[in-house]
Amino acid sequence: MDDKTIKKVLLSIYERLFTRYGPQKWWPAEETFEVIIGAILTQSAAWTNVEKAISNLKASGKMTPQAIRQLTQAELAQIIRPSGYYNVKAQKLQAFVKWLEEQHNYNLKKLFNINTSQLRKQLLSIFGIGEETADSIMLYAGNKPVFVIDAYTRRIISRAGLAPPKSSYDVYQTLFMSNLPANTELFNEYHALLVRLGKDVCKTRPTCNQCCLNTADTTDTEHSYTEYSCATIIKQSRS
Numbered sequence: 001m002d003d004k005t006i007k008k009v010l011l012s013i014y015e016r017l018f019t020r021y022g023p024q025k026w027w028p029a030e031e032t033f034e035v036i037i038g039a040i041l042t043q044s045a046a047w048t049n050v051e052k053a054i055s056n057l058k059a060s061g062k063m064t065p066q067a068i069r070q071l072t073q074a075e076l077a078q079i080i081r082p083s084g085y086y087n088v089k090a091q092k093l094q095a096f097v098k099w100l101e102e103q104h105n106y107n108l109k110k111l112f113n114i115n116t117s118q119l120r121k122q123l124l125s126i127f128g129i130g131e132e133t134a135d136s137i138m139l140y141a142g143n144k145p146v147f148v149i150d151a152y153t154r155r156i157i158s159r160a161g162l163a164p165p166k167s168s169y170d171v172y173q174t175l176f177m178s179n180l181p182a183n184t185e186l187f188n189e190y191h192a193l194l195v196r197l198g199k200d201v202c203k204t205r206p207t208c209n210q211c212c213l214n215t216a217d218t219t220d221t222e223h224s225y226t227e228y229s230c231a232t233i234i235k236q237s238r239s
């Protein structure tokens with residue numbers, strides 16, 4: 001598929017999602033540090049459980065890097081227990097705040113002044129921070145124009161017929177970042193909308209008849225039964 005078509009398809013998907021769902025107002029947090037905590041706690045967890053862990057941190061007065069630094073791992077694990085995998089997540093949060101103190105004197109503004117590629121390298125060097133978490137922190141806490149790839153994104157993009165030949169994180173990220181303008185607001189909203197669609201409609205068993213990306217014309221005899229209904233966006237974008 002040529003680059004022009006890919007660009008058109010990606011924008012068409014975004015426009016359809018935005019028209020259906022509207023702004024998602026991500027990230028649901030009161031301050032930057034809370035976004036970072038949420039990005040780490042949400043690994044393998046439903047957001048409702050993360051919210052409970054965040055409420056516990058706030059209620060106990062521990063929603064600051066300095067306060068988390070003072071806790072033992074066992075104390076922190078008890079507070080964030082609702083988020084699941086609480087022992088390892090306590091370890092991850094402590095690794096992050098220790099690093100933040102040692103490398104940046106707890107200064108988040110200074111942290112996010114670092115250029116995007118350097119910052120990504122630094123975040124990836126911290127225990128428990130992988131690509132998706134690092135990119136979520138950069139986009140949603142640092143307002144950096146990076147596209148976050150997750151399981152919902154891969155599933156929808158592949159069903160729409162845009163799956164890159166390799167399924168690595170980098171390749172999926174390049175698909176978006178090379179074909180869309182480097183715009184933080186767009187990347188923020190687009191990712192949030194894909195998550196919304198993945199949770200509501202494009203599940204393991206998709207309900208395509210309720211999907212805003214379903215552009216299939218039932219009288220179209222060329223529409224292959226092996227394709228998902230959203231794959232027709234590609235044909236329409238070529239015309």
Ligand code: SF4
Nearest residue numbers: 202206208211228230
């Ligand atoms: S048309 Fe079906 S497969 Fe395609 S994005 Fe919608 S729900 Fe998923």
